[in-house]
Amino acid sequence: xxxxxxxxxxxxxxxxASEVHAQLRGLDSxxxxxxxxxxxxxxxxxxxxxxxxxxALLAWQGVVWSGWKPxxxxxxxxxxxxxxxxxxxTPEFWTAIGITMTRGLVGFAISAVVGLALGVxxxxxxxxxSAIGSxxxxxxxxxxxxxxxxxxxxxxxxxxxxxxxxxxxAVPSIAxxxxxxxxxxxxxxxxxxRNLGARGLALYRHVVLPAALPSITSGLKQGWAFAWRSLxxxxxxxxxxxxxxxxxxxxxxxxxxxxxYMIALMITILVIGIAVDAVFAAxxxxxxxxxxxxxx
Amino acid sequence: xxxxxxxxxxxxxxxxxxxxxxxxxxxxxxxLALDGIDLDVQPGEFVCLVGASGCGKSTLLNxxxxxxxxxxxxxxxxxxxxxxxxxxxxxxxxxxxxxVAMPMRLAGVERSTRESAALDLLDAVQLREFAxxxxxxxxxxxxxxVALARTLGTAAPVLLMDEPFGALDAMTRDLLHDxxxxxxxxxxxxxxxxxxxxxxxxxxxDRVVLLSSxxxxxxxxxxxxxxxxxxIEDPAVSALSxxxxxxxxxxxxxxxx
Numbered sequence: 001x002x003x004x005x006x007x008x009x010x011x012x013x014x015x016x017a018s019e020v021h022a023q024l025r026g027l028d029s030x031x032x033x034x035x036x037x038x039x040x041x042x043x044x045x046x047x048x049x050x051x052x053x054x055x056a057l058l059a060w061q062g063v064v065w066s067g068w069k070p071x072x073x074x075x076x077x078x079x080x081x082x083x084x085x086x087x088x089x090t091p092e093f094w095t096a097i098g099i100t101m102t103r104g105l106v107g108f109a110i111s112a113v114v115g116l117a118l119g120v121x122x123x124x125x126x127x128x129x130s131a132i133g134s135x136x137x138x139x140x141x142x143x144x145x146x147x148x149x150x151x152x153x154x155x156x157x158x159x160x161x162x163x164x165x166x167x168x169x170a171v172p173s174i175a176x177x178x179x180x181x182x183x184x185x186x187x188x189x190x191x192x193x194r195n196l197g198a199r200g201l202a203l204y205r206h207v208v209l210p211a212a213l214p215s216i217t218s219g220l221k222q223g224w225a226f227a228w229r230s231l232x233x234x235x236x237x238x239x240x241x242x243x244x245x246x247x248x249x250x251x252x253x254x255x256x257x258x259x260x261y262m263i264a265l266m267i268t269i270l271v272i273g274i275a276v277d278a279v280f281a282a283x284x285x286x287x288x289x290x291x292x293x294x295x296x
Numbered sequence: 297x298x299x300x301x302x303x304x305x306x307x308x309x310x311x312x313x314x315x316x317x318x319x320x321x322x323x324x325x326x327x328l329a330l331d332g333i334d335l336d337v338q339p340g341e342f343v344c345l346v347g348a349s350g351c352g353k354s355t356l357l358n359x360x361x362x363x364x365x366x367x368x369x370x371x372x373x374x375x376x377x378x379x380x381x382x383x384x385x386x387x388x389x390x391x392x393x394x395x396v397a398m399p400m401r402l403a404g405v406e407r408s409t410r411e412s413a414a415l416d417l418l419d420a421v422q423l424r425e426f427a428x429x430x431x432x433x434x435x436x437x438x439x440x441x442v443a444l445a446r447t448l449g450t451a452a453p454v455l456l457m458d459e460p461f462g463a464l465d466a467m468t469r470d471l472l473h474d475x476x477x478x479x480x481x482x483x484x485x486x487x488x489x490x491x492x493x494x495x496x497x498x499x500x501x502d503r504v505v506l507l508s509s510x511x512x513x514x515x516x517x518x519x520x521x522x523x524x525x526x527x528i529e530d531p532a533v534s535a536l537s538x539x540x541x542x543x544x545x546x547x548x549x550x551x552x553x
Contacts (some may be wrong), residue, residue, distance in 0.1 A: 070482055189385060
């Protein structure tokens, strides 16, 4: 197979080499992984979700039709969706969503910075780990709403009170994601990194943290869930004058016994939650796909 | 044990050895892993270490690569020594190119320089067209070649290999023997290659060193005089392999008593 092109000095060696290269190439092309075909993926991912939403609406309508509660207490999907459409045209509704989302994103961003830093520091230091490692896990299991009385006394009914509780809720999850991720970095990769000349911070930056990224992302995702819950709980308890928010509207709708409006707000909150989760899921899928970790 | 001492004649060189171990002992708690190892490896020499499980081969490589320190004795290495493992240990979040470029990145080489150098290294292991692939898209043999290219990227004159082809199929392994031999020759590397496979050791090495188990000691060593390039099925390779295997078996049997 191999074509001998040498000028006679080391003919045997050269033809041997090209023969070896030809065989390697053959094996490589046999081994190269094929890319899976795309297309239809979007629809395949979407239809079960749409079907589930449809079934949920149907079940809801069924309960309404059964006459279990009068319709002014439990309206059906029709009036609620109509109400949602009407609210969607009012600027107050969007202002409230804007304020709630801003609080959520700012709180989450600060939590992410604090949580990632805390996670790295605790993961690196044995002393800190034994000192506050279990406390972080403990904080994570404590319902953040239990912090509100204290937050209100410390910060009054203010943005800071809400922010404080968001941080308390989200930081432990995010820090724990980092710690778990660092713990599960394969020792072989760390050895390989050190062997290639990575020490101290460089080892963290180029090997440990990238290797821990999937766990860090799931910590962030969980952190967002805690932040979002704390935020809504906070908005129900901490109403600030001239600051309309989803939580404030929810409280108002209860006071006005306007369940149609209330459920419309709840659907809004649910949809926001699903949308943010979808972002995290997409990031997570991207990370896994790049590393060849099978998704589901 | 059969009488087959074919001690490597001490080459009459004045050059300083690339790697010198003198009276090296390594203890892990109560376990003595290495006991009084004396070993000189000349620059450009290809030395294979063989031995049964527990002979401290990997410990020895860790000492030479400075991932670990000897309990007593000295380890001297002229320049840097880098280690290659049985598993490729590639970074799964990086492409083949970025994996190969990593040691240069850590050394502070600027991007365009290190990327073209990494491409050249991938070329040396016949994987240039796979530069953008990630490790999971490559076969085991290809990953091991990327790992070899990455190790070469450290520009260390001494290459330590810990059963690098142990997990590969026979055909791929044969091809990688050829590939490694030519890279070793063209780059003038010093290689210490650890393996369970005696034939592989004879196929590749200038010298084969047999270590005993628990504790690891140098039992015997053989110079391989068969001309290169060799093939694993060459009669000369088979003959010497047979003799070394007999010695290895005797060494293993000693533990059964």
